[in-house]
Amino acid sequence: MSSAEVINNTKWFSKFSLSFLAIVGATNTALFIILPLLPYKISQFIFPVGFLALGLAILFSIGFSIYWHRKENKGTFNSIPYISWFSILLRYWMAFLLLDFGFQKIFEVNFNYSYHINDSLSGVLTGPELTWKYYGFSYGLAVILAFFQIIGAVLLLFRRTTLLGITILLPVMLNIVLINVFYSIGPITLFTSILITLGLINLFLQQKVDIINFFNQYKNRLPSIGNNFSRSIARVLCILIPLLFVIYYNYDVHLSxxxxxxxxxxxxxxxxxxxxxxxxxxxxxxxxxxxxxxxxxxxxxxxxxxxxxxxxxxxxxxxxxxxxxxxxxxxxxxxxxxxxxxxxxxxxxxxxxxxxxxxxxxxxxxxxxx
Structure with missing residues (x-):
């Protein structure tokens, strides 16, 4: 079953989520490219224009998804081409941003050396500054992160390797979203990272039938050792022993x-x-x-x-x-x-x-x- 067949004839929310992520994400990417190039004299209009464009994109995605769903229910609308176009748009704008972020790390545009942060006490650094200092400490780590982003983004550009790209990128992006949330990195950065993560999840769920079938068909060919009871005991002990060890250690440490x-x-x-x-x-x-x-x-x-x-x-x-x-x-x-x-x-x-x-x-x- 193809990804289009999974979404076709589904609830309105599935259509809305795909159109929202594709349209709003593409608009956000366009703003990411265009706004920094605008003259300084009109910099005061950048945020209002950006928010207006995103607002219109959100309204359009809501309206179009409602129109799409009604037409499909009447049997007068072929969803397959729209699913394909939105999925392509979604894959390409995510790949574009991820490639940009990856190249920034390699060329030390992102996590570059900061003189004032380096001369500041760590106790007074803000969340964004602390994150910048931590990830900027090791260029090697930045290159590894960039490698995952670039390879995953390139895989998104090809339909046959999309799932592999999602598998590589999704853990990376989930980690980035958590950092952006708990270290208060910034609303625009957080919004973009959430859009990318939701986009990856959406593409992943499009292929959920194939993924479920794969795991249902997969069987470990190695022979089992022991009986069911002994294996159950081993599993329970594998969980309990580390837990009890940490509980004891925590108790001993906290005596003082x-x-x-x-x-x-x-x-x-x-x-x-x-x-x-x-x-x-x-x-x-x-x-x-x-x-x-x-x-x-x-x-x-x-x-x-x-x-x-x-x-x-x-x-x-x-x-x-x-x-x-x-x-x-x-x-x-x-x-x-x-x-x-x-x-x-x-x-x-x-x-x-x-x-x-x-x-x-x-x-x-x-x-x-x-």
Whole structure:
């Protein structure tokens, strides 16, 4: 059964979705090409014109799909040519945009180096900036993403390879849509990515009968091992063991969850002498911030404003909830033979606590506050 036969004589929504994705997507692609070429003097009209064009395209697709459906119900309308034309239009505008996005990555137009983002702290970056910095970090990753987009787009241009192109592109586009949604990339980018993803799904569903038949006919020719009961037990264990392992690990890690966070050292005494407020500028052991992380990681940082790896100390810790103390493992002097440093915790409240410890030959008391 062909894709046209699947859609033919179906409900109105099937016709609307195909015409909507083909017409609105093609209009969006045309705007993508034309609007950046317009003179700067009329840039203020770009968005109104773009939204007007998209609005008219949406209205036309709704009206035409209603007309199409009524004519087909009367038996006076041959849907096959329209399905073919809309499907071709859909495939071509998606291929055009995906090829453009792919080539942008290869030529470093997309995810290119950003000077201000590179000089910004990651904690203050917006979602789009963080995404740009992450994907722009590795040119190799960008090329791989571009490869999938370009190969998939080229396959869309040929009817026989359309399904293979969809199979390659759909996971990529679903990932892009999720990034655009949860990292607030931008309404136009999000709209375009959703259109492409829905277009791929529409083309995929056109061939659902052939796909279902393929899986119904496919049989693994390798012999089964064991009986049904043993295979069922193996499957259940394969699911339960990782789940139970993660539950146990999560429980063990979160026993010390109340300590997780960024702790400011409000007062530090070393060998009975108060460490001066600005001593951290000359003494890297005059800690101003202590970061307690999951997985037993602890960082002692002298800089009160930002974490600096070169001047900070990394230690591992084990928390004893009953004794209310940490056993801190220091690799500072001898990484092969680390030192275990007991840290006694007192006066713990949700946002403050006191530490007493002996760091090598120094007796240290600290007051910490979140």
């Amino acid at each position: 969850k109340k300590y997780f966070g960024k702790w400011k050292v409000t007062s530090m005494t070393r060998n009975g002498k108060l460490v001066k407020e600005n001593q951290w500028q000359q003494d890297t052991l005059a800690w101003k911030t202590i970061y307690i992380e999951e997985r037993g990681k602890m960082y002692y940082c002298p800089n009160p404003y930002m974490y600096v790896d070169s001047t900070s100390l990394f230690m591992k810790y084990h928390h004893d909830d009953k004794e209310q103390n940490f056993k801190v493992i220091s690799y500072e002097k001898n990484p092969k033979k680390p030192d275990t440093i007991p840290v006694q915790i007192s006066n713990f409240r949700n946002n403050s606590m006191q530490w007493n410890m002996i760091f090598y030959k120094d007796t240290i008391q600290m007051e910490l506050k979140k």
